Amino acid sequence: MTSDYRLSPALTARLLGLTMLGGAVLVAVATLLVAVADLHSAALIVPVILVVVAMVGLMAWSNSWVVRLTEDGYQVRRLRNIGVQNAHWRAVEDMVATELDGVPCVTLRLRDGGTTTLALGALHVNSNEFTHTVAEHLNRAHGLRKLG
Structure with missing residues (x-):
């Protein structure tokens, strides 16, 4: 049995918000360049396309798993400062609730x-x-009964 977990909606919304803010700054700078450097307005197409591609890419990226639990072990990706990113369940001594x-x-x-x-x-x-x-998963790996 494999269980996949994605980023929380709140974290995804923050990332999308930051991406939108960065995109708005990019388009504003491009607009200023068009006005000041007397460039053709078609020059705005490139930054707009970049922003749209970045938004679509981020949405696809945030919808894929960040934590995967399998029969053999676990994998973590895209989360920073977590420590060990993957291990077999037999290598796990225990699990504790922390803050x-x-x-x-x-x-x-x-x-x-x-x-x-x-x-x-x-x-x-x-x-x-x-x-x-x-x-x-830990109980199965260590030969213990299923939790009740």
């Missing part, structure tokens, strides 16, 4: 001393459901 800057997190502690810390607010997931799913 980082007031944000609830799940920390997977590895047998080799490494950790993976996932801010639950960054994921489009129910916190209880996510921790339960991770616990089930």
